[in-house]
Structures are given as C-alpha cells and as structure tokens.
Amino acid sequence: xxxxxxxxxxxxxxxxxxxxxxxxxxxxxxxxxxxxxxxxxxxxxxxxxxxxxxxxxxxxxxxxxxxxxxxxxxxxxxxxxxxxxxxxxxxxxxxxxxxxxxxxxxxxxxxxxxxxxxxxxxxxxxxxxxxxxxxxxxxxxxxxxxxxxxxxxxxxxxxxx
Amino acid sequence: xxxxxxxxxxxxxxxxxxxxxxxxxxxxxxxxxxxxxxxxxxxxxxxxxxxxxxxxxxxxxxxxxxxxxxxxxxxxxxxxxxxxxxxxxxxxxxxxxxxxxxxxxxxxxxxxxxxxxxxxxxxxxxxxxxxxxxxxxxxxxxxxxxxxxxxxxxxxxx
Numbered sequence: 556x557x558x559x560x561x562x563x564x565x566x567x568x569x570x571x572x573x574x575x576x577x578x579x580x581x582x583x584x585x586x587x588x589x590x591x592x593x594x595x596x597x598x599x600x601x602x603x604x605x606x607x608x609x610x611x612x613x614x615x616x617x618x619x620x621x622x623x624x625x626x627x628x629x630x631x632x633x634x635x636x637x638x639x640x641x642x643x644x645x646x647x648x649x650x651x652x653x654x655x656x657x658x659x660x661x662x663x664x665x666x667x668x669x670x671x672x673x674x675x676x677x678x679x680x681x682x683x684x685x686x687x688x689x690x691x692x693x694x695x696x697x698x699x700x701x702x703x704x705x706x707x708x709x710x711x712x713x714x715x716x
Numbered sequence: 717x718x719x720x721x722x723x724x725x726x727x728x729x730x731x732x733x734x735x736x737x738x739x740x741x742x743x744x745x746x747x748x749x750x751x752x753x754x755x756x757x758x759x760x761x762x763x764x765x766x767x768x769x770x771x772x773x774x775x776x777x778x779x780x781x782x783x784x785x786x787x788x789x790x791x792x793x794x795x796x797x798x799x800x801x802x803x804x805x806x807x808x809x810x811x812x813x814x815x816x817x818x819x820x821x822x823x824x825x826x827x828x829x830x831x832x833x834x835x836x837x838x839x840x841x842x843x844x845x846x847x848x849x850x851x852x853x854x855x856x857x858x859x860x861x862x863x864x865x866x867x868x869x870x871x872x873x874x
Binding site for chain 2: 659
C-alpha cells in the first residue's frame with residue numbers, strides 16, 4: 556500500500572515538473588489532470604486569449620496551440636511514465652527532474668468545428684500509433700459538452716532518441 | 717457591431733509594407749497583442765507579420781526554441797489577415813481548418829516572420845497559405861495552408 560502511495564506521489568510530482576518545464580505551458584496557464592495514464596488538459600479562460608473581441612471567441616491560434624500542447628505533453632508523459640516504470644537509472648533521472656527530449660512536431664492539421672467561447676477549455680489526446688520514430692495522435696478540445704468538440708487536431712510527431 | 721469591427725480592422729489593413737520596418741503591435745487582436753505579434757502590412761491578399769523572440773513562449777526548455785503553438789498562432793493570424801486584406805469587402809473571417817508543416821526548429825533568440833497570401837476566394841470561403849521564416853522565405857521554419865469562412869457585410873450578402 557505504501558509503495559502505491561509513493562508511486563502516485565512520484566507521478567504527481569513528475570507531471571507537475573514536466574508541465575512547468577515548458578515556458579509556453581506556463582504562459583497559457585495550461586494544467587493537466589491525470590486519470591490512470593490519460594491526461595486531460597485544461598486551459599482557463601483569460602481575456603488575452605481572445606482572437607476576435609467582438610464575438611468574443613478564442614483565438615484560432617490559441618486553440619491550435621492548446622491542442623498541440625496536449626499532444627506533445629501526452630507523448631512526453633507516456634515517455635516519462637515508461638521511464639518511471641522501468642525503474643533503475645531511468646527512473647532516477649525522472650525523479651531528479653530530468654526528462655527525455657521533447658518530441659518534435661512534424662505536421663498538424665486542425666479543424667475548427669465551433670467557436671471557442673470565453674470559458675475554460677479541455678482537451679484529450681489519443682495516441683493512434685506510437686512508433687519508434689514517429690507517433691500519430693488525434694486530439695479533441697471541448698468546453699461545456701464533451702460531445703460537442705470545438706476543434707480537433709491530427710498530427711505526426713518525431714520522437715527524439 | 718459589424719461597423720465597429722470594420723473600423724478596428726481598417727486601422728491596420730490596406731497598407732502594404734515590408735519587413736524593413738518594425739511593424740505595428742496588433743492591438744486589435746488581444747491574443748496577438750499579448751504574445752507581441754507585429755503587423756508589417758496587409759494589402760491585396762498578402763499579409764506580413766512577425767513575432768519577436770520571447771522566453772515566455774519557449775516550448776523546449778533544453779533548446780530554447782519557441783513552442784510550435786506560437787508558430788501556429790502566427791501563421792493562423794497571418795492567413796486570416798491575408799484573407800481580410802483581399803480585394804473584397806469582408807467583416808470577419810473564422811478559421812475552418814489549418815494545416816501546418818514544421819520544416820525545422822526556429823532559431824533561439826531570433827524573431828520569426830510570416831508571409832501569408834490569400835490565393836483564392838469563393839463566395840463563402842477564402843483559401844490562404846503562409847510560410848514562417850527568419851531571414852529567407854526559401855528556408856522556412858514552417859508552412860501553413862488553410863481555409864477560412866468569410867463573413868460579408870449584410871448589404872452585400874443579397
């Protein structure tokens with residue numbers, strides 16, 4: 556039982572460190588909720604995220620960035636989890652706050668389905684293929700209703716050795 | 717409401733420009749202003765924008781490279797403004813879809829420029845493409861292609 560609590564504490568600390576390590580995550584104040592191995596990204600609303608002040612709607616670029624952050628963090632988190640589960644030196648690196656190199660975006664396509672309203676947004680990524688070199692992900696963002704997504708991303712990401 | 721928006725946009729659309737000048741901070745668009753985006757000109761379906769390097773916008777703490785999301789925001793804005801600056805009366809556009817290819821990481825410490833053009837307008841959709849680069853558009857950091865829904869003035873809609 557004690558081992559499980561320690562493992563949970565180590566995971567919570569690693570996720571917080573990984574999130575904080577990326578300045579742009581901090582800038583947008585993106586946070587991640589963790590349920591099992593699945594992350595839910597949260598983007599709190601702020602006035603400076605608005606693209607068109609007359610609607611007002613979230614900036615398309617912010618929504619695209621939020622989806623891309625979610626994809627990259629899911630991949631980085633999967634790597635970190637695998638390293639922690641492996642134990643030994645790799646787990647010690649994570650415990651010391653050193654993470655594997657961030658994956659790099661190769662290409663993304665974002666479809667904008669509905670205007671982003673001035674309220675909190677959520678996103679979840681699904682890894683469709685985790686190859687050795689390239690990963691393919693789908694990400695959905697929504698606000699008040701999970702089944703009414705505001706935007707969807709699909710993208711390819713290069714894994715770093 | 718449409719009139720107000722037209723006024724706001726009119727203030728920074730319609731003037732050609734170049735990357736020789738410092739450009740103007742995009743104050744009419746809150747998020748663009750917040751991340752320091754600058755407009756160098758938007759005329760005849762072409763928009764020139766840039767974003768100065770900013771530590772707050774870094775995506776990879778090891779390399780100090782700007783986050784891909786920042787480039788996405790820049791290219792989305794550039795494409796949208798190129799559509800707005802096309803030779804037709806529009807009150808607004810909204811992004812329908814956007815594809816971005818990342819050719820290489822942005823250089824740490826360097827401003828990123830974007831040149832976008834609206835290459836086709838239909839009754840309700842504008843198609844635009846853009847490149848992001850440092851000095852040479854032929855050596856791009858990223859490229860984008862997107863479709864934008866057009867909002868026309870009510871009196872033109874009939």
